[in-house]
Amino acid sequence: MILMTDLDKLGEEEMDVLKELGNIGTGHAATSLSKLLNKDVYLSVPKVKVGEIKNLSREFIGEVVAGVIIALQDLEEKKSGYLYIMFPEKSARKIAGDLFGMDELDEEMYASTIMEVGNILSSSFCDASADFMNIILLPSPPSFAVDVPTAVIDSVVSQMAKNTNHIILFETSLSSDSDIKIYLALLPEPCLLDDMMKIMGRL
């Protein structure tokens, strides 16, 4: 049975479940980041929003980011959604520099470092969601681009826009020291919400 959860009619309960999933996922991601950087990492209060695609650009920060996009799949290889990790350029340089103990990195090295950090964050996000509600999410290898947030994400949005005019956005940020900040967004496909609701129904 395929339940198509109607995005624009998402109820309070669905939003809460999604928020909890995101919360636990980013909590684990924050722990991994903290271990990786050997620093305290703070998590902002997450937000879940349902909005129209046409207004999406208002949701993101205006500055250039190093963006990592990871597609999430379930065991049947259905697309469950996308995880979008945005590193403002200064933070990205700082993280890469700290990890290597160098100030200057060549571009190739810099890109693969940030992708790897994205990889680690998304893997812990996925592990946590599996623990929490038995939803298996398999992360794809990361895709990487440096540009303003909407320019990086719009090809993903076009995929989602084929079926809907609305998008759900789970947003939060991780920060460490004064100069490291990472923005995380989860863009779930309807099938992830359906899976979540089925599992909630069984509880």
Added chain:
Amino acid sequence: MSSVFLFISNESGKAIFLISGDVLVKSFCSLSDTCPFQDSCRSCSLLNAAKNYLAGTAPDSRIKTLDGELSAGIGEYKIGKNVLLKVMGLGSCIGVILSDVSTGICGIAHVLLPGASDRGETKYAETAIEKMVEDMVKMGARRSRITAKFAGGAQVFKHMSLDILKIGDRNAISVEETLIKKNIPILAKDVGGEVGRNVIFNPADGSMIVKYTAKGEVLWL
């Protein structure tokens, strides 16, 4: 506070300034690549001309005011007359500008997907262009005088594992094919590459201003 959009062109270059009170809020300038002040304009012949014009000391026929700006969100289009038209943060998306110089009616679309929609959704290239032409004609534009410019359709990913992200080229082809099919002359385009773009249409001289979002480079086409 009253804000005013000015378009200025003189022998050194062209610029659009948004001035609110005494404050220069933003500028798009054809000289920004060589300008020592970059985006933080201080003084130059263009800005000085604007200041004098606003102070009322020097009437200048090379200065035109614009009646504000309109920004089209993802998958939308906007139509106006003598207003600055914008689409921001295009990656694989395309900004399509249609304009009829004879009546001054113009429009901009933020195209998200290639092809046409059977439900009239303007996120698709063909549907967006068709509806925009219809609306412009309703507003008084002459169908036969409409021309087009477009930019976008980049492939911003340097490292990519997902094929679905390669949609920029398909968007660009779809826009171009639609315009050719509809006999709308294409006056300028800037598509592809690895750069995100902001696309702005200046109705005062019909130019499309393309700003590369990551590098800050500006083209006037």
